[in-house]
Amino acid sequence: VFGNTGNDSGSGVSFTRDPATGEKILYGEFLLNAQGEDVVAGVRTPEPVLRLQVEMPEVYRQLQDVRHTLESHFHDMQDFEFTVEQGRLFMLQTRNGKRTGFAAVRIAVEMVKEKLISADDAIRRIPADSLSQLLAPVFDASARKTTQVIARGLPAGPGAASGKIYFSANEAEAAAQRGEKVLLVRVETSPEDIRGMLAAEGILTARGGVSSHAALVARQMGKVCVCGASELQIDYSTNTLHVRGQNFRKGDFLSIDGTTGEIFPGEVKTSPSDVVRVLIDKDLTPAESPIYRVFAQLMQWADQRRTMDVRANADQPDQVGHAVAFGAQGVGLCRTEHMFFEGDRIDHVREMILAENADERGKALAKLLPAQRSDFAGIFKALKGLPATIRFLDPPLHEFIPHDEASQRDLAEKLGISVDRVARRVKELHEFNPMLGHRGCRLGIVYPEISEMQARAVFEAAAEVQAAGIKVRPEIMIPLVGFPKELELQIEVVHQVAARVQKERNVKLSYLVGTMIEIPRACVVADEIAKSAQFFSFGTNDLTQTTLGMSRDDAGSFLPRYQEEEIVRQNPFAVLDQGGVGKLMETAVKLGRATRKDIKLGICGEHGGEPDSVKFCHQLGLAYVSCSPFRLPIARLAAAQAALKN
Structure with missing residues (x-):
């Protein structure tokens, strides 16, 4: 057939629904007096297919009939090509149309209402990862076109x-307090940057992978983040950023797209997510948002079908509130060290680290106790009876103290000690491989007073909230256990403190104590560890590092080539390595259940929000997955898909 035989002919490409929004309209473009290749070649600018109502009204009516026929037959949105030859319509080909995440949700939900598909079909066909598009702010389409x-x-x-742009967390926080929109730009982030990250609209780093500190914390906070942008040359001494011949100074605008990894110069206008406005900001009602209503319907169907619980990784009461709004059934990981950077708490932490004996450490920890107790109470109240897995201190102590001379002088002056003492302690804490050094349960064993303080904070908060009539379900998690005796020693501390608090407050508290399974030895001796542990939570971020012998912060230099050579098919820090890490998890599950049949099993690494990894956890028979609050809808849908597959 020929579409180039005159103005009563033409060719076009169309969708049976809008692939960007999912709206039930004929959407596409056509050219009069043209062949199909002319439409896509870009030589002439096509007209919207809606113009056919004017140019060829009978053809347009036939296209509407065809649209209905195609969807009735294929039960999905179609992307089709057509040619009109001297007023006669010819259909050339059709296929399932590609669509945005929002369009996928809207089309599926509306097709259920139109009785074209079932709710099960709707759950199966929506890529779980695509839900991130419904939650994230996006660049305004017209503004995006004008920038490079x-x-x-x-x-x-x-x-x-x-x-x-701000290059330090303190300056970013101060600028945000002045009402500025802030982008925190760092070579890489560390726990000291938490407050700046919290204040920022987005986070940009030159180093680090998708499981780096920046990426993990950004996802937990729901922050936009681009990391590992290796072309960026950041100079803290001059507060400048250089990239591809362009220089940016502190205070200049920069824009980032955390969905694509793209970086743009200047300020690009953004539009917020309706789902976030309804659930978190609460400045929009469900009735005012069709986007939210289709999202809520899909989540309802998913929750009715999944068998695994979905928890959130959250460290502060406001994060827990967001998590519950997104459907969390508890907290699967509360990183207590993230609480240390609020207000002047970091000074007490540093005082504890610089202490030269147990008495001095005890005095510093006593100053931290009220703050930790208050945070835990806030978390328990926000959960309203849902469980909270609280991980005791995990990072090595050197992460909490300053390493530059000026900051060390400031700290010495603040604590009333000599600079030499600070510098000496910093030197003492230096480790060649801190990830495998003095951290996790090793801190609690060498300094049991740290674990005692954290246990007291948990139990006093639990007693306080329980006295207010709110159910409390704390689950204390001891990190980095590889030897059964390590866990036994820490559990003894926890039980002793629990007994004292219950006696002091004349209260009975219900709690669990378990461990984070994050090193290979723990997996192969899980039957011994389960004699003491009431639950296992797989910390797959570190379990992946220790199993593969790869640093998540440095693997970006070779992983792309590994994927090209098909050594690995996917980034193992983003998608669980089922053939290696997964087999260790299977071993731990089998051994753990052999010792303790009712042991509670979950996962709290970021893999808990990745669809394929969630489905693997379902196959393992885990009780729950836990992930960042803003990935909860993805985990809920993936868990439902796993249940339907089985």
């Missing part, structure tokens, strides 16, 4: 963000 990409990194926290 200047660099690319790894998409680590979905959404769009524009802000003024």
Whole structure:
């Protein structure tokens, strides 16, 4: 057939629904007096297919009939090509149409209502990861067209963000307090940057992978993040960023797309997510948002079908509130060290680290106790009876103290000690491989007073909230256990403190004590560890590092080539390595249940929000997965898909 035989002929490409929004309209483009290749070649600008109502009204009516016929037959949105020859319509080909995440949800939900598909079909066909598009802010389409990409990194926290560049967490926080929109730009982030990250619209780093500190914390906070943008040359001494011949100074605007990893110069206008506005910001009602209503319907169907619980990784009461709004059934990981950077708490932490004996450490920890107790109470109240897995201190102590001379002088002056003492302690804490050094349960064994303080904070908070009539379900998690005796020693501390608090407060508290399974030895001796542990939670971030012998922060230099050579098919820090790490998990599950049949099993690494990994956890028979609050809808849908597959 020929569409180039005159103005009563033409060719076009169309969708049976809008692939961007999911709206039930004929959507596409056509050219009069043209062949199909002319439509896509870009030589002439096509017209919207709706113009056919004017140019060829009978053809347009036939296309509407065809649209209905195609969807009735294929039960999905179709992308089809057509040609009109001298007023006669010819259909050339059709296929299932590609669509955005929002369109996928809207089309599926509306097709259920139209009785074209079942709710089960709707759950199966929506890529779980695509739900991130419904939660993330996006760049305004017209504004995006007027700017150019200047660099690319790894998409680590979905959404769009524009802000003024600040290179330090303190300056970012101060600027945000002045009302500025801030973009925190770092070579890489550390726990000291938490407050700046919290204040920022988005986070951009030159180093680090999708499981780096920046990426993990950004996803937990729901922040836009691009990491590992290796082209960026950041100079802290001059507060400048150089990339592809362009220089940016502190205070200049930069924009990042955490969904694609793209970086743009200047300020690019963004639009917020309706789902976040309804659930978190609460400045929009469900009745005012069709987007939210289709999202809520899909989540209802998913929750009715999944058999695994979905928890959240959250460290503060406000994060827990967000998590519950997104459907969390508890907290699967509360990283207590993230609480240390609020207000002046870091000074007490540093005082504890610099202490020269147990008495001095005890005095510093006593100053931290009220703050930790208050945070735990806030978390328990926000959970309203849902369980909370609280991990005791995990990072090595050197992460909490300053390493530059000026900051060490400030700290010495604040604590009333000599600079030499600070510098000496910093030197003493230096480790060649801190990830495998003095951290996790090893801290609690050498300094049991740290575990005692954290246990007291948990139990006093639990007693306080329980006295207010709110059910409390704390689950204390001891990190980095590889030897059964390590866990036994820490459990003894926890039980002793629990007994004292219950006696002091004249209260009975119900709690569990378990461990994070994050090193290979723990997996192969899980039957011995389960004699003491009431639950296992797989910390797959570190379990992946220790099993593969790869640093998540440094693997970006060779993983792309590994994927090209098919050594690994996917980034193992983003998608669980089922053939290696997964087999260790299977071993731990089998051994753990052999010793303790009712042991509670979960996962709290970021893999808990990745669809394929969630489905693997379902196959293992885990009780729950836990992930960042803003990935909860993805985990809920993936868990439902896993249940339907089985």
